[in-house]
Amino acid sequence: MYREEIKVLDCTIRDGGLINNYHFTDHFVDTVYRSACDAGVDIIELGKKLCESDEYTRVKYGRWNFCDDDDLKRVIDSHDSEYRPLVAVMYDVGRIDLSALQPRDQSPIDMIRTACYVADIDKGIDLAKRTKDLGYETTINIMAPSAAIESDLVEGLQQVNLADEVDYLYLVDSYGAFYSEQVTHYLNLYKTHAPNKELGFHAHNNQQLAFSNTQQAIIDGVNLLDATVNGIGRGAGNCNLELLLNFLKNPKFDVRPVYKAIQEVFVPLREEIEWGFNDIYGISGHLNQHPRAAMKQRSDEKNRDDCYDFFLESAAEIA
Amino acid sequence: MYREEIKVLDCTIRDGGLINNYHFTDHFVDTVYRSACDAGVDIIELGKKLCESDEYTRVKYGRWNFCDDDDLKRVIDSHDSEYRPLVAVMYDVGRIDLSALQPRDQSPIDMIRTACYVADIDKGIDLAKRTKDLGYETTINIMAPSAAIESDLVEGLQQVNLADEVDYLYLVDSYGAFYSEQVTHYLNLYKTHAPNKELGFHAHNNQQLAFSNTQQAIIDGVNLLDATVNGIGRGAGNCNLELLLNFLKNPKFDVRPVYKAIQEVFVPLREEIEWGFNDIYGISGHLNQHPRAAMKQRSDEKNRDDCYDFFLESAAEIA
Secondary structure (H helix, E strand, C coil), rough: CCCCCEEEEEEHHHHHHHHHHHCCCCCHHHHHHHHHHHHHHCEEEEECCCCCCCCCCHHHHHHHCCCCCCHHHHHHHCCHHHHCCCCEEEEECCCCCHHCCCCCCHHHEEEEEEEEEEEHHHHHHHHHHHHCCCCCCCEEECHHHCCCCCCHHHHHHHHHCCCCCCEEEEEEECCCCCCCCHHHHHHHHHHHHCCCCCEEEEEECCCCCCCHHHHHHHHHHCCCCCCCCCCCCCCCCCCCCHHHHCCCCCCCCCHHHHHHHHHHHHHHHHCCCCCCCHHHHHHHHHHHCCCHHHHHHCCCCCCCCCCCHHHHHHHHHHC | CCCCCCCECCCCCHHHHHHHHCCHHHHHHHHHHHHHHHHHEEEEEEEECCCCCCCCCCCHHHHHHHHHHHHHHHHHHHHCCCCCCEEEEEEECCCCHHHHCCCHHCCCCCCCEEEEEEEHHHHHHHHHHHHHHHHCCCEEEEHHHHHHHHHHHHHHHHHHHHHCCCEEEEECCCCCCHHHHHHHHHHHHHHHHHHEEEEEEEECCCCCCHHHHHHHHHCCCEEECCCCCCHHCCCCCCCHHHHHHHHHCCCCCCCCHHHHHHHHHHHHHHCCCCCCHHHHHHHHHHHCCCCCCHHHHCCCCCCCCCCCHHHHHHHHCCC
């Protein structure tokens, strides 16, 4: 599949950090940044930009939950590269301090992605407007649309459509619940009610469908695609960047630096933390549930693989 | 997705046996059979039916490489069930002894699937005819069509189309190389050149696409679907039966017995043998290669995760 407009966003550090509270080593983050530069990835998201407080500290919550300018600059300077991807960070509605943000021309950040649930779309749009005023590229990532009442979602989409300051509108399969049919269904909704917006897609791999659903999004006209090296990410993880680059025929991409990064730093990390498909996440995705219960099950050393019990309990809870 | 005509074939033992030389315990095989009965699976394939010899013995190659009637009967009798799936076995062209096969009415077997490469389609059709004469349901599973010259494949399809004794014609993604586009492309070829045949689909999970490609096959009209419990199978394995049953809305299926079998016997087996997606199989699928080299790499304890090296070597070999 080749379409010139397609852009790939590597959210390895931001989504992967949800597993280990953003406690990546500098070497790990630098390696992911090098991979993104050398692979020709368009955008790299290096973390969240949340508000620090006495309780919520960098030491406890990891520096990539805060993405200070100095930390970002250090990463960018760690690799000598002619080509550099845009740098993105994520805003969570209600947990940010806009006054700490410099205008884009004085910042290492190029794009701010605002994640919000349907109920918070107004707040999300407000943040997008204010970050756009500072010169940033902006996105609204509506989380868990599969759990929203569709008429509420449609109203939110219509509001986003009217906000010129939102560059990209994201369909996010937060629960890994979509089959390709649902990807198409939701994208049709998004296209109908937010026709002015360029669309993005963010998958989760609960049912081994993150990669194939991303392909479906491409077929349905989406031009901004999220992926992570080796599929790292919360729970079942995300669309594997290396599989996606293999699929895309665009000559600007080179998959080899991604495999290099996997061999160097992801294989050792897999010994320490877990991500990716397993039976428990498959059930949680099938039942369109927040991955909370599945993550709890996986952290229970004794019962982590008891998928039959987990299926019965989960099905009973939603019955 | 609900379509009344859809049938599911559980090839857990036959494809899974390729990993451990068919050395499953009786308890394991009985559990898989019980799961198939209780889940309402249409057909269960319990192994290959190859020809025994002094060199090629049941002790060395496992009893499910040979599927003697007594072994099959023992499994069938192990579970008291009102509903019973049809029992299938696989024939490999050139490695069978037809004289050892009883007519269907004196045999525990209902279906014989003949696997052959494009070059051996004549021999495959001959076997299908002779097994049909004995009363069996028959399939031709053309292996590795992605590696065949398309005009040769088309000629083979036309021959199969003329053979009334072939009940089902299978599209097999032996190398796990297909994206959904290729599934559709090949199925269009099969439908054009073998319009008389009911079609089957057999996936491999090299690129995390076995399940999604099986969905694509359904969308494209295929009514006989292969899957294995927990995705067990050679290399990256197959389409996960439990994911497929979750997807299919047909009320005749019940996924719970499959999860029960996973929890009871597959979780322990995963400690002993490996199957499923990993980086090495992803590369082999992407490059449309026989999984031989990937399996060799995975069996090399020291370098099994060296995906960057494997990518460079594999790409160089086909350059």
